[in-house]
Amino acid sequence: MLTAEQTNRWLERFAEKIEANKDYLSELDGIIGDGDHGNNMARGIEEMRKKLQAADPASGSEVLKNASAALLSKIGGAAGPLYGTALLEMSKQMTEADDLSAVVKAGLDGVQKRGKAEEGEKTMIDVFAPVYRELESGNLTVEAVEAAVESTRELKATKGRASYLGERSIGELDPGAVSIGYLFISLIEEGLTDV
Amino acid sequence: MLTAEQTNRWLERFAEKIEANKDYLSELDGIIGDGDHGNNMARGIEEMRKKLQAADPASGSEVLKNASAALLSKIGGAAGPLYGTALLEMSKQMTEADDLSAVVKAGLDGVQKRGKAEEGEKTMIDVFAPVYRELESGNLTVEAVEAAVESTRELKATKGRASYLGERSIGELDPGAVSIGYLFISLIEEGLTDV
Amino acid sequence: MKKIINEPSNVVDEMLDGFVYANGDRVKRIEDTTVIAQKDIQLNKVALVSGGGSGHEPAHAGFVGQGMLQAAVSGEVFTSPTPDQVFEGIKAADAGAGVFLIIKNYTGDVMNFDMAKELAEAEGINVDYVIVDDDIAVEDSTHTAGKRGVAGTVFVHKILGAAADRGYSLHDLKQLADRLVLNVKSVGVAMTAATVPEVGKPGFTLADDEMEYGVGIHSEPGYKRTAIKSAEEIAAELTAQLKKAFDFQTGQEYALLINGLGATPLMEQYILANDVNKQLSNEAIAIPYKKVGNWMTSLDMNGVSLTMLKLEDDWVELLNHPVSVTDW
């Protein structure tokens, strides 16, 4: 499975993307939510960086566990428990399986258990689930992630804050889908999908 | 002295002027005070009209007394007690003297006792006092009243709410001076200064 | 943005310190947390913990004290607090008889409080909870995250706080709480949106002559945007919504809360109260308890909400039970 060094690289790239897109994520959330997703994620990322730099972990699993704790304690809102759960479940699975798609599946299951969302409800699940399927079939690409993110545009939100908008939530990207998209794009860009 | 009918005519003309200039008076007060003088006076005038129409007074003095009570109970603010006192003292004096200048003097003294203002402090006194002097010397004219009102423009307020402005109160008319000017102009226009 | 603040990212921390500075005889801040806890919590009573995103002051810290909440947990502005913070609140409040959580129905709050509950239970603290979803502006369907929790939460705090003070067990509090949330409903109107300090501009825009019914306390969309109405018309609309939602029946008793959303003067709230009275006096219901003021605000939002609670049993008594909190 992923080494500590690999996992650190993955999350560092993710952190950079979040920071670069902080305002964009908040703007997206401003349209269909309450405008804080970028700020929430950036707050979590800052803490995650601190924690990861201070730690000297033995495995990728441990890195993910530390990251999970940092995100859980700083993001807040809906995204905090979801990211925290995703990373924690992936961390747990890494100690058992050697298969990245199984790891991602564990994260996906955790998020679904926590948030009770299915695919098609315009949440991060709409990226998480197809990413898992592509990984499993061995052809996850940046384009596939981006297509999944883009697919949330036409969905009507029925979970989370955007659901209060009903029909009016159609036509915009889901901010959580965009941010989790960065997580998986980072994984690909670091060349970690087939280690 | 003034009959009930004469006094009613005087106050009715005054009422008309106040109503016609309600917004103007509040605007003036908005510049150097708190913007309510026109509304305050109009509220008093409305009550005064009601009271005067309902009453069947035997004398001008009684009319003034009724008007005083109405104004006192409805104007409020600084102008209420001052107008109420002015009319009450004039009413009292009318039962004793037959001289209009003495009547106005009684009103002036009442206002000064109540408000503790001297001439030159940018208040209604700056109209009241010269009007009394002109009346006494037998040549009160509309022009003289208007000149007195106009004289308040260059004064610096040292009494009332306008005093908080200090130097910045210079350059605008005093709203109370304008409104009491209407009282005396009405007296002249009804031809009552030499009855 | 005209706000009396320093760094926008520090508003919560500084506010909490200011709160403790002003009310330090009654409350304390648990070090390195966003938890405001009651000083000298009475042993062996169930402790109440609530909280949520900041920006709703005096909720929730203003309700901490004997007879109401034992701890309030603050998140960032309009952002639910994290599980570790809520867990700190639970630990600070626990007096040996268990902790009861009062949660407003938002995805984030529900998940974060739920995770905190798991953490606390793992340490042997008995925890139960209720989710308040009083905002009838939102349809409660499978197509939404459910009705939002808004000002009605304040009645839940007050009544459960009184019950806990009278010695209710965790189990009895839960029973009472479940009945309360079925009986409390709110609906609001906004003239302007709130401006989150870190965002720097209002959450949405209403023209100078517009207002919107049903807006949420985080500027969530409402159900009807319209030209500005008179207090009388607003009272008619809000009471009609509540009447429909409750289906008023002769002889029922209700408690009433008129809640300013932050920038609305008390004068206007009382004018609305007068019009609400006129509307409700046409109904064959009684209103033995009323309260007007800013209780569950939305930063600088100009607007009000109207909450009604259908009264059962001794709930009026519990509403009138004495408290020692900063804002009641």
Added chain:
Amino acid sequence: MKKIINEPSNVVDEMLDGFVYANGDRVKRIEDTTVIAQKDIQLNKVALVSGGGSGHEPAHAGFVGQGMLQAAVSGEVFTSPTPDQVFEGIKAADAGAGVFLIIKNYTGDVMNFDMAKELAEAEGINVDYVIVDDDIAVEDSTHTAGKRGVAGTVFVHKILGAAADRGYSLHDLKQLADRLVLNVKSVGVAMTAATVPEVGKPGFTLADDEMEYGVGIHSEPGYKRTAIKSAEEIAAELTAQLKKAFDFQTGQEYALLINGLGATPLMEQYILANDVNKQLSNEAIAIPYKKVGNWMTSLDMNGVSLTMLKLEDDWVELLNHPVSVTDW
């Protein structure tokens, strides 16, 4: 003008009815007047009466009740009430031991209350009074109507109310009151002006990036217009003004009031409280009593004021004396 009202000329009347609707267990409105009076006034205690123009809610009706005011008289918005109304207030409050008037220092208030005092004395009621002039933004010279009465009045209400409740005679209350007003000082800052309903536009205009120190509670001009400052800078300026006015001495004790002017969220008031604490902790003075909230507002003005009261004798105790009023 975004206001929840009906006819602008009816706001006071409707507000008073709404107030009594909400608080009818404690207060009543004297018919055909603008007087809100305490129900069941205790006999043989000096009664306190205050009031002034409306638009400062919760002042003054919110302070009516046991331990504070026995009657509050409301004028039109920002316009002092008339003598006959104040006289009605005096009659409603009088419980046989005399009536004490608390007047804010405005030409109109002073004259109207003074005439009411004459009316009451003519009917054999013993009346005494104090004029509160705590606003240090105004120079107290022969060139002004003197310092204005602002939020410090609230401390005067509270302390005199407690003293009257403890049985002080009219004479003793007057002695206490005279010392109180010498010891209370306030200064404020406004981000926006208030809009009087009948006027329909703000009393003055500040640009989007401007604020003004020393503005009065009826939008009277302040002493310095400046770019918007941080809470820290505002706290530094306001405390510096108070420090200069009081001439802080080692060992002195003060009570502190942070007062929202109507549209300023409690969050910002607490942030300011935190910065005021930082400023004052550099001084060798103690602050054993603090209070934060909206007490003496100016309709929808966005701003705050800071009041300090140099404490003597048992004044802290009197501040902490229990009251039964709507807003404390």
